[in-house]
Amino acid sequence: MKIIAVVNLKGxxxxxxxxxxxxxxxxxxxxxVTVLDMDIQGSATDWAxxxxxxxxxxPFEVRPGNHASLRSFKPTTDFTIIDTPPADPTVxxxxxxASDLVIVPTSPGFMDTDRAWSTVEVTATQVPTYVLLSRFxxxxxxxxxxxxxxxxxxxxxxxxxIPASVPIGRLRGSVAxxxxxxxxxxxxxxxEVL
Ligand SMILES: Nc1ncnc2c1ncn2[C@@H]1O[C@H](COP(=O)(O)OP(=O)(O)O)[C@@H](O)[C@H]1O
Ligand SMILES: [Mg+2]
Numbered sequence: 001m002k003i004i005a006v007v008n009l010k011g012x013x014x015x016x017x018x019x020x021x022x023x024x025x026x027x028x029x030x031x032x033v034t035v036l037d038m039d040i041q042g043s044a045t046d047w048a049x050x051x052x053x054x055x056x057x058x059p060f061e062v063r064p065g066n067h068a069s070l071r072s073f074k075p076t077t078d079f080t081i082i083d084t085p086p087a088d089p090t091v092x093x094x095x096x097x098a099s100d101l102v103i104v105p106t107s108p109g110f111m112d113t114d115r116a117w118s119t120v121e122v123t124a125t126q127v128p129t130y131v132l133l134s135r136f137x138x139x140x141x142x143x144x145x146x147x148x149x150x151x152x153x154x155x156x157x158x159x160x161x162i163p164a165s166v167p168i169g170r171l172r173g174s175v176a177x178x179x180x181x182x183x184x185x186x187x188x189x190x191x192e193v194l
Contacts, residue, residue, distance in 0.1 A: 005099035010115040011086035014134040019083035025178035025187040027059035032077035036065040039085035050173030067094035107135035108142040131157040160186040
């Protein structure tokens with residue numbers, strides 16, 4: 001049983017989207033999955049609730065969690081994905097300490113990539129940490145430039161890049177098809193490095 005924390009001290013970089021789509025792909029592959037929603041905003045929980053209300057439930061359970069409940073958390077599924085809040089170092093620290101691997105989704109732009117560096121600095125000394133380039137525009141060199149900067153500094157990253165895509169932005173509350181948005185490739189890579 002493996003625990004994966006999806007972490008970035010910045011909000012709006014795709015943490016919840018990444019958590020839900022990786023969980024969906026793991027379920028597609030036949031694994032049992034739990035998403036632990038540690039964000040008090042409850043975006044992952046809302047996603048699951050809307051899917052339930054629409055009669056198309058997500059193929060895994062989304063449970064609320066906090067740093068106190070994480071201390072006594074015993075995984076019951078093949079994978080647990082912890083979706084974390086931004087800007088709450090206590091919760092992020094607890095999630096990182098509980099996990100086997102950390103994913104840091106990062107969108108382009110100096111403010112975002114800058115925050116990714118500081119997130120990686122905190123997590124990589126504790127747990128294997130992989131940066132995920134997310135919401136990158138394929139028409140620019142942003143992804144290649146940032147990937148090169150990560151490689152130069154020896155920061156691990158996934159080869160798969162999640163594109164900026166209007167349909168991804170509309171997935172909330174629905175059961176996504178991960179292969180439409182490269183989350184199948186991403187999950188394959190994830191399983192290889194776990
Ligand atoms: N690859 C993407 N392309 C376009 N919009 C995206 C993408 N990933 C996420 N979004 C949208 O960006 C917003 C923030 O994403 P979210 O996953 O909630 O980030 P976080 O959990 O880090 O705050 C949401 O409205 C989401 O639908
Ligand atoms: Mg979120």
